[in-house]
Amino acid sequence: MTPVTVQDRFKEYLPDQRDYFDLQVTEDWPAFLSREWDQARRFEVARLMRCVQPATILDVGCGCGFHDAEMARYPFVRRVDAIDYSPKSIEKAEAHYGHPKVRRTVADLVEFEPETPYDLVVSFQVIEHTEDADDFVRQCLRCCRPGGHVAIFTVNRMRPYNRRRARHGKEPELEDPMHKREFTIGELEEIGERNGLVPLRRIVYAAEGPRIPRFLALWAGFLFSGLATRLGAIYAKPE
Numbered sequence: 001m002t003p004v005t006v007q008d009r010f011k012e013y014l015p016d017q018r019d020y021f022d023l024q025v026t027e028d029w030p031a032f033l034s035r036e037w038d039q040a041r042r043f044e045v046a047r048l049m050r051c052v053q054p055a056t057i058l059d060v061g062c063g064c065g066f067h068d069a070e071m072a073r074y075p076f077v078r079r080v081d082a083i084d085y086s087p088k089s090i091e092k093a094e095a096h097y098g099h100p101k102v103r104r105t106v107a108d109l110v111e112f113e114p115e116t117p118y119d120l121v122v123s124f125q126v127i128e129h130t131e132d133a134d135d136f137v138r139q140c141l142r143c144c145r146p147g148g149h150v151a152i153f154t155v156n157r158m159r160p161y162n163r164r165r166a167r168h169g170k171e172p173e174l175e176d177p178m179h180k181r182e183f184t185i186g187e188l189e190e191i192g193e194r195n196g197l198v199p200l201r202r203i204v205y206a207a208e209g210p211r212i213p214r215f216l217a218l219w220a221g222f223l224f225s226g227l228a229t230r231l232g233a234i235y236a237k238p239e
Contacts, residue, residue: 005024005027005028005031006020006023006024006027006028007024007028007176007177007178010177010178011177012177013177013178013179013180014178015131017086017129017178018085018086018087020178021063021084021086021088021089022086022087022088022089023088025063025064025086025088025089025092026088026092029092032064032066032092036214038066039218040205040206040218040230041066041067041070041124042070043205043218044067044124044153044203044205044230044232045067045070045071047203047205047222047232048071048122048151048203048232048234049071049074051149051200051201051234052119052120052149052151052234053074053076054076054077054118054119054120054148054149055076055077055078055079055119056077056078056079056080056081056116056118056119056120057071057077057079057080057081057118057119057120057121057122058080058081058082058083058114058118058120058121058122058143058144059071059080059081059082059083059122059123059124060083060109060121060122060123060126060139060140060143061083061084061085061109061123061124061125061126061129062082062083062084062089062090062093062104063084063086063089063093063124063125064089064092064093064096064097065082065089065090065092065093065094065096065097065098065102065104066097067122067124068080068082068093068097068099068102068104069097069098069099069102071122072099072100072101072102073099077101078101079101079102079103080099080101080102080103081102081103081104081105081114081118082102082103082104082105083104083105083106083107083108083109083112084104084106084107085106085107085108085109086106087106090104090105090106109136109139109140109143110135110139112143114143116145117143117144117145117146117148118143118144118145118148119144119145119148119149120144120148120149120150120151121140121141121143121144121148121149121150121151122150122151122152122153123136123140123151123152123153124153125153125154125155126152126154127152127154127183127188128154128155128176128179128180128181128182128183129178129179129180130180131180133180133181133183133191134191134194134195137150137152137191137192137195137197138195138196140152141195141196141197141237144237145237146237146238146239147236147237147238147239148236148237149200149234149235149236149237150192150197150234150235150237151232151233151234151235152188152192152232152233152235153203153230153231153232154182154183154188154230154231154232155175155179155182155183155229155230155231156182156183156184156185156204156228156229156230156231157172157182157183157184157187158172158184159208159228159229160207160208160209160226160227160229161173161208163226183231184231185202185204185231185233188231188233189202189233189235192233192235196237196238197235197236197237198235198236198237198238199233199234199235200234200235200236201233201234202231202232202233202234203222203231203232203233203234204221204222204225204228204230204231204232205218205219205221205222205228205230205231205232206218206221206222206228206229206230207220207221207224207227207228207229208227208229209227212227
């Protein structure tokens with residue numbers, strides 16, 4: 001019998017999801033320790049660090065903390081500050097992915113006041129959960145120094161499954177009921193532009209399909225954009 005996960009129990013979108021993530025990271029913690037997920041998270045960080053070399057980073061919605069520790073491994077990174085409004089997520093991150101360069105805090109982005117603006121403000125799979133994507137981008141911009149960068153990674157709304165639905169006249173489906181909205185790479189870049197950012201680099205990656213081996217899936221989506229299930233936009237903040 002397949003065990004019932006926290007995600008299985010929550011079928012309706014919640015504007016405030018901190019209790020949901022507290023439960024998920026506690027009850028379903030083994031799911032966060034997937035080898036395939038680790039490969040995807042390393043891939044995201046590696047693609048990002050090929051484009052920018054920040055000394056200071058703010059990770060918004062850091063979750064279990066894997067990305068923070070991975071970014072901290074790069075020698076040019078001096079400090080990674082990470083925030084999440086889920087206390088249990090911060091607790092798990094500190095227990096499992098501690099790093100001397102990483103400082104984590106329980107905080108909501110809208111209330112967070114940085115000591116100094118960051119070279120890079122980044123979020124991994126967060127914007128799709130937010131009520132107001134434009135406000136989320138503006139809050140990221142607020143924490144970034146002039147001349148710095150903002151990077152947002154998220155789900156590709158027009159992944160192959162939804163492209164097939166579109167060919168049959170059907171609306172796209174959300175990947176997760178906790179997602180408010182999913183985006184195409186063009187839509188993600190437009191949100192950045194209308195809130196004062198300059199699109200610098202787009203990243204599409206990961207693929208789905210029974211004929212695509214798991215070890216090739218990340219690169220298949222990267223090399224063939226029509227297969228991509230994930231995407232990222234890197235923006236520059238004007239001086």
